[in-house]
Amino acid sequence: xxxxxxxLLQAPPTVVTVGADLLDRALTSQGATTVPVDWRPPVDxxxxxxxxxxxxxxxxxxxxxxxxxxxxxxxxxxxxxxxxEAVGLEKGQFLHAGPPLTWERASGPMxxxxxxxxxxxxxxxxxxxxxxxxxxxxxxLAPCHSAGAVGPMAGVVSPSMPMYRVDNPVFxxxxxxxLNEGLGKxxxxxxxxxxxxxRLRWMQDVLGPALKEAVARMEGLDLRAMATQALQMGDExxxxxxxxxxxxxxxxxxxxxxTDLDPRQIAEVVRFVNGNEHFFLNLVMPAAKAASDPxxxxxxxxxxxxxxxxxxxxxxxxxxxGDRWFTGPAEVPDGLFLGDYGPEDANADIGDSTxxxxxxxxxxxxxAAPAIVRFVGGEVADAxxxxxxxxxxxHAEHPTYQIPILGFRGTPVxxxxxxxxxxxxVPYLNTGIAGKVAGTGQVGAGLVSPPMEIFRDxxxxxxxxxxxxx
Amino acid sequence: xxxxxxxLLQAPPTVVTVGADLLDRALTSQGATTVPVDWRPPVDxxxxxxxxxxxxxxxxxxxxxxxxxxxxxxxxxxxxxxxxEAVGLEKGQFLHAGPPLTWERASGPMxxxxxxxxxxxxxxxxxxxxxxxxxxxxxxLAPCHSAGAVGPMAGVVSPSMPMYRVDNPVFxxxxxxxLNEGLGKxxxxxxxxxxxxxRLRWMQDVLGPALKEAVARMEGLDLRAMATQALQMGDExxxxxxxxxxxxxxxxxxxxxxTDLDPRQIAEVVRFVNGNEHFFLNLVMPAAKAASDPxxxxxxxxxxxxxxxxxxxxxxxxxxxGDRWFTGPAEVPDGLFLGDYGPEDANADIGDSTxxxxxxxxxxxxxAAPAIVRFVGGEVADAxxxxxxxxxxxHAEHPTYQIPILGFRGTPVxxxxxxxxxxxxVPYLNTGIAGKVAGTGQVGAGLVSPPMEIFRDxxxxxxxxxxxxx
Numbered sequence: 001x002x003x004x005x006x007x008l009l010q011a012p013p014t015v016v017t018v019g020a021d022l023l024d025r026a027l028t029s030q031g032a033t034t035v036p037v038d039w040r041p042p043v044d045x046x047x048x049x050x051x052x053x054x055x056x057x058x059x060x061x062x063x064x065x066x067x068x069x070x071x072x073x074x075x076x077x078x079x080x081x082x083x084x085e086a087v088g089l090e091k092g093q094f095l096h097a098g099p100p101l102t103w104e105r106a107s108g109p110m111x112x113x114x115x116x117x118x119x120x121x122x123x124x125x126x127x128x129x130x131x132x133x134x135x136x137x138x139x140x141l142a143p144c145h146s147a148g149a150v151g152p153m154a155g156v157v158s159p160s161m162p163m164y165r166v167d168n169p170v171f172x173x174x175x176x177x178x179l180n181e182g183l184g185k186x187x188x189x190x191x192x193x194x195x196x197x198x199r200l201r202w203m204q205d206v207l208g209p210a211l212k213e214a215v216a217r218m219e220g221l222d223l224r225a226m227a228t229q230a231l232q233m234g235d236e237x238x239x240x241x242x243x244x245x246x247x248x249x250x251x252x253x254x255x256x257x258x259t260d261l262d263p264r265q266i267a268e269v270v271r272f273v274n275g276n277e278h279f280f281l282n283l284v285m286p287a288a289k290a291a292s293d294p295x296x297x298x299x300x301x302x303x304x305x306x307x308x309x310x311x312x313x314x315x316x317x318x319x320x321x322g323d324r325w326f327t328g329p330a331e332v333p334d335g336l337f338l339g340d341y342g343p344e345d346a347n348a349d350i351g352d353s354t355x356x357x358x359x360x361x362x363x364x365x366x367x368a369a370p371a372i373v374r375f376v377g378g379e380v381a382d383a384x385x386x387x388x389x390x391x392x393x394x395h396a397e398h399p400t401y402q403i404p405i406l407g408f409r410g411t412p413v414x415x416x417x418x419x420x421x422x423x424x425x426v427p428y429l430n431t432g433i434a435g436k437v438a439g440t441g442q443v444g445a446g447l448v449s450p451p452m453e454i455f456r457d458x459x460x461x462x463x464x465x466x467x468x469x470x
Numbered sequence: 471x472x473x474x475x476x477x478l479l480q481a482p483p484t485v486v487t488v489g490a491d492l493l494d495r496a497l498t499s500q501g502a503t504t505v506p507v508d509w510r511p512p513v514d515x516x517x518x519x520x521x522x523x524x525x526x527x528x529x530x531x532x533x534x535x536x537x538x539x540x541x542x543x544x545x546x547x548x549x550x551x552x553x554x555e556a557v558g559l560e561k562g563q564f565l566h567a568g569p570p571l572t573w574e575r576a577s578g579p580m581x582x583x584x585x586x587x588x589x590x591x592x593x594x595x596x597x598x599x600x601x602x603x604x605x606x607x608x609x610x611l612a613p614c615h616s617a618g619a620v621g622p623m624a625g626v627v628s629p630s631m632p633m634y635r636v637d638n639p640v641f642x643x644x645x646x647x648x649l650n651e652g653l654g655k656x657x658x659x660x661x662x663x664x665x666x667x668x669r670l671r672w673m674q675d676v677l678g679p680a681l682k683e684a685v686a687r688m689e690g691l692d693l694r695a696m697a698t699q700a701l702q703m704g705d706e707x708x709x710x711x712x713x714x715x716x717x718x719x720x721x722x723x724x725x726x727x728x729t730d731l732d733p734r735q736i737a738e739v740v741r742f743v744n745g746n747e748h749f750f751l752n753l754v755m756p757a758a759k760a761a762s763d764p765x766x767x768x769x770x771x772x773x774x775x776x777x778x779x780x781x782x783x784x785x786x787x788x789x790x791x792g793d794r795w796f797t798g799p800a801e802v803p804d805g806l807f808l809g810d811y812g813p814e815d816a817n818a819d820i821g822d823s824t825x826x827x828x829x830x831x832x833x834x835x836x837x838a839a840p841a842i843v844r845f846v847g848g849e850v851a852d853a854x855x856x857x858x859x860x861x862x863x864x865h866a867e868h869p870t871y872q873i874p875i876l877g878f879r880g881t882p883v884x885x886x887x888x889x890x891x892x893x894x895x896v897p898y899l900n901t902g903i904a905g906k907v908a909g910t911g912q913v914g915a916g917l918v919s920p921p922m923e924i925f926r927d928x929x930x931x932x933x934x935x936x937x938x939x940x
Contacts, residue, residue: 232841233703233713234874243703246716250744253723257737267727274720370874371702380877404704404840405875407850 049463062301067414073291080212097155098310107311109190112438113154116192162208238362244280311350328451335446360413519933532771537884543761554629567625568780577781579660582908583624586662623658632678708832714750781820798921805916830883
């Protein structure tokens with residue numbers, strides 16, 4: 001009699017090999033057929049938490065819902081509003097990038113940006129006065145994310161600054177972001193020289209009002225469509241926004257010309273935007289936040305809804321754990337430096353701009369922007385590998401954010417902190433690099449890795465709310 | 471005694487295998503070491519001519535000089551001038567794309583464009599009158615190239631049309647091209663409906679003068695730098711000019727705003743340019759001609775200096791053979807069709823726009839524009855293969871026209887008609903597809919191959935002037 005077992009033993013063996021390829025190589029060299037499975041043990045101390053999270057039937061459904069909400073977003077730029085009105089900031093209150101922070105723990109560029117903002121708001125006459133005020137505990141600090149906003153680099157927002165409003169009508173939410181100042185000596189990189197403050201005043205008096213009038217005549221600007229186009233034009237929309245910024249000028253000029261503004265003032269606005277290939281970053285960031293926010297607060301979902309750095313700590317927020325931040329030390333980015341600057345001049349990682357990676361852009365879309373490897377260091381193949389490796393820790397491919405060179409494959413979206421902990425692969429992030437001394441400005445651009453423990457901590461926190469299947 | 475020959479016979483054989491891989495496969499299957507050489511016999515009837523051309527010591531030096539001249543070009547847009555002034559056209563005289571042509575041999579779209587130009591110049595009241603006039607022999611036709619100009623598709627130029635002037639100060643030459651009308655029902659695709667003529671009048675009265683004023687305030691526009699940037703933004707600058715057109719708007723708006731033009735008229739100009747992602751094509755074409763012309767008239771050089779189609783014939787001009795055209799039948803392009811149109815609606819290949827391929831753009835830069843495969847048909851890998859295969863028939867890699875995905879390799883430049891004949895590989899060309907019935911307009915876009923015999927004829931003509939080494 002031939003049992004199933006006998007048949008199995010009579011046929012040539014097919015062996016499933018898991019993890020390190022030693023066994024696989026030994027078998028294939030003997031002519032056996034193998035099915036290799038790429039597997040690594042989960043991060044230390046997470047195996048039990050991972051098992052408990054996975055066992056809760058709400059986990060998979062919650063993740064699917066969270067990712068679906070991110071993919072369905074239709075962010076539109078709709079208005080420009082001063083921060084005191086937009087996010088209710090009063091004199092002496094400031095927003096900053098990343099997780100919560102005190103003056104005492106703030107890095108050089110964060111203090112520099114706060115000093116500049118105090119000078120700009122007329123709270124101090126000199127940088128020294130501002131520094132004293134900061135140290136005195138008389139200023140109030142809160143994360144941008146806590147106010148529905150995002151800010152690049154230091155991300156400092158003060159009451160008088162104009163902010164973009166980006167609506168996501170599909171879910172009725174919106175997000176805010178300041179306007180981009182250009183590169184080099186700018187507030188967001190911690191510079192506060194008189195030229196920096198003067199530029200902020202011009203942005204308040206001329207740029208903000210002009211763009212407010214333009215967008216009022218546009219019925220909004222479809223930022224998802226803009227980002228979709230820009231990805232096919234070599235941008236990854238974090239460290240490279242060249243195409244998107246050019247497309248932005250194209251969109252905004254005709255309505256600007258229909259306003260009653262003096263053509264010479266319009267020319268000034270257009271020259272300012274033209275001189276800054278990162279101008280669109282401050283629109284794609286609130287677009288990403290507006291897309292990501294509806295994925296918050298879904299029970300036991302391990303989808304990451306924010307990644308942000310304050311120059312001292314790297315923090316993430318996860319759908320299933322509300323507004324709680326999981327933080328660890330921010331690393332110094334690895335990249336290329338401007339002029340004579342080097343790694344010793346670099347501050348630790350800073351800014352809310354990693355909200356772009358959270359929704360499938362930036363480092364996750366590196367394959368769309370092979371030219372960027374000259375800006376952050378590396379080879380073209382690295383750009384392709386970066387995007388490919390992010391499919392491992394995400395749940396979906398974006399329906400419109402597509403990468404031509406990958407055969408129009410959608411970018412990886414829906415970062416799962418459980419997948420990160422299980423695979424040991426952390427998100428691939430692009431970033432600018434700020435000088436660590438207050439007042440310096442930008443010193444470079446590069447790549448940075450978040451600390452693994454924050455993802456493990458998030459999984460452990462999720463495990464505490466997990467329930468086994470009934 | 472061991473002779474060299476004995477040693478050779480004692481060592482394991484290494485066999486150089488040439489051409490078809492039958493021998494190579496037979497040897498390798500027996501464990502022999504082979505050095506396969508990719509070789510195909512030259513095109514029929516060309517072997518003797520190729521040998522005579524190659525034997526002339528001026529041939530290699532002339533080719534090197536021709537290619538060097540193309541690479542050193544620095545084309546700049548400097549002015550907008552009406553055709554009667556720019557190229558001396560008088561009433562009743564018209565330029566057209568491609569090699570010389572008579573009304574009798576002209577295709578539908580070429581006749582359509584000439585009918586439209588006659589209506590536009592007020593030479594006829596109705597299309598029927600214009601057609602009679604065309605057939606009567608009372609109009610004079612000449613190729614754009616013969617007047618230092620280039621024109622996309624039908625390429626028809628009449629005295630009142632504004633033309634871009636593009637200077638190449640390195641060699642003191644310049645080239646001309648009309649302004650781009652947009653897509654669909656437009657003169658260059660053979661349409662002549664009232665809206666077509668009305669648009670041409672607006673271009674003459676508003677667009678041309680506005681751009682003339684803008685460029686006068688710009689000290690010219692560096693078209694080489696623009697094309698270099700656009701190649702890193704997904705354009706190949708023949709069938710895809712999306713990035714370059716957006717960059718053009720960015721450059722031209724500030725100086726436009728410094729003119730005394732009504733802001734509403736400027737808005738009209740910007741909206742027109744914005745509505746047309748091919749706007750920059752009519753600047754890159756004269757830039758390519760301005761780059762290619764200094765490579766003309768070098769003795770025994772087999773470098774191609776122009777490829778152009780008139781809708782009936784495909785023609786090339788080669789450096790060593792002066793203004794002589796080598797022509798053969800233009801093929802119907804293979805590609806994707808708009809709306810309900812299909813291959814049966816397509817006219818044969820038409821236009822001077824293959825001047826872009828002549829200088830390392832268009833089909834030769836396909837790898838820079840993987841998104842274009844959705845527009846002309848094919849897979850992303852085809853785009854990479856297209857560029858790679860063109861290195862086989864060219865002599866250089868462009869120093870600034872670089873392709874990120876190929877590790878920033880320069881695009882293939884300096885097409886050698888001798889290499890084409892020797893390898894059997896013809897240039898890879900992108901093109902728009904015109905409807906074959908006069909008045910239709912564009913019906914699609916795709917790829918087209920030139921007839922091989924024109925390259926062979928050019929080599930045979932070069933052989934007639936070749937001299938053996940002294």
